[in-house]
Amino acid sequence: EVQLLESGGGLVQPGGSLRLSCAASGFTFNSYAMSWVRQAPGKGLEWVSLISASDFRTDYADSVKGRFTISRDNSKNTLYLQMNSLRAEDTAVYYCAKGDCGGDCRFVDSWGQGTLVTVSS
Amino acid sequence: SYVLTQPPSVSVAPGKTARITCGGSNIGVKSVHWYQQRPGQAPVLVIYDDSDRPSGIPERFSGSNSGNTATLTISRVEAGDEADFYCQVWDSTSDHRIFGGGTKLIV
Numbered sequence: 001e002v003q004l005l006e007s008g009g010g011l012v013q014p015g016g017s018l019r020l021s022c023a024a025s026g027f028t029f030n031s032y033a034m035s036w037v038r039q040a041p042g043k044g045l046e047w048v049s050l051i052s053a054s055d056f057r058t059d060y061a062d063s064v065k066g067r068f069t070i071s072r073d074n075s076k077n078t079l080y081l082q083m084n085s086l087r088a089e090d091t092a093v094y095y096c097a098k099g100d101c102g103g104d105c106r107f108v109d110s111w112g113q114g115t116l117v118t119v120s121s
Numbered sequence: 122s123y124v125l126t127q128p129p130s131v132s133v134a135p136g137k138t139a140r141i142t143c144g145g146s147n148i149g150v151k152s153v154h155w156y157q158q159r160p161g162q163a164p165v166l167v168i169y170d171d172s173d174r175p176s177g178i179p180e181r182f183s184g185s186n187s188g189n190t191a192t193l194t195i196s197r198v199e200a201g202d203e204a205d206f207y208c209q210v211w212d213s214t215s216d217h218r219i220f221g222g223g224t225k226l227i228v
Contacts (some may be wrong), residue, residue, distance in 0.1 A: 035218070037164075045156070045164065045207050047218040059216055062122075095163060106211045107154040107218075109175060111163040 002026040002110040004096045009115030016086050016119070022079040022096030022112060030054060030074040033099035035108055036081050038092035038117075048094070049081065053102035064090075086119045093117075123212040125221035132227040133198050141224045143191040143208030151210045153191040155184060158223075159204045167206075168193060195226070203228045 008020040036048040049070040050059045058070050069082040079096055093114040099105030126144040133139040155168040166175050168184040181196045208221040
């Protein structure tokens with residue numbers, strides 16, 4: 001059974017930084033691309049970033065490009081999201097999600113339970 | 122960038138059929154995926170590649186895609202189906218994954 005467990009969320013001031021982690025189990029982590037998807041309170045889903053399985057190619061939504069960095073440690077089966085220069089509009093539940101392939105995945109087939117990031121002074 | 126348009130809500134009586142649409146420019150040439158999100162829970166993939174169901178998803182859930190509209194159909198709707206539903210595509214032009222705004226299914 002695929003399990004994705006996010007951690008690292010919390011309250012941070014505008015302009016601050018936060019690092020999210022996602023511990024994965026139940027599948028061969030180094031064979032699948034991984035994504036972060038967020039959901040602002042009462043709003044819809046927004047894809048944030050993707051990292052491929054082995055060549056670590058990355059892609060970002062325009063709203064976070066230059067501020068967020070996705071990475072992974074295949075030896076630890078862990079996905080990360082480094083978030084810098086945080087803004088109020090980054091407030092959301094951040095979900096870790098497993099892609100359906102190793103590279104340019106068309107969709108995600110498993111989701112974690114999410115971790116809440118609140119950006120406020 | 123590519124935009125997906127969903128109705129904010131769809132109401133259906135128990136036992137009837139619900140149809141949730143997802144509009145996009147020439148969406149019929151793209152692969153459309155659907156997610157169900159029950160209140161307070163993480164999303165779950167219910168349809169991928171227009172009409173395929175992941176294991177464990179009831180046959181009551183089906184999908185179609187043609188022209189400018191993709192449709193998620195839920196037959197014999199149950200109270201437990203009440204949730205938000207999101208369509209999603211991969212826009213190869215921008216290399217971005219795009220979600221629709223979501224539709225609340227009210228049973």
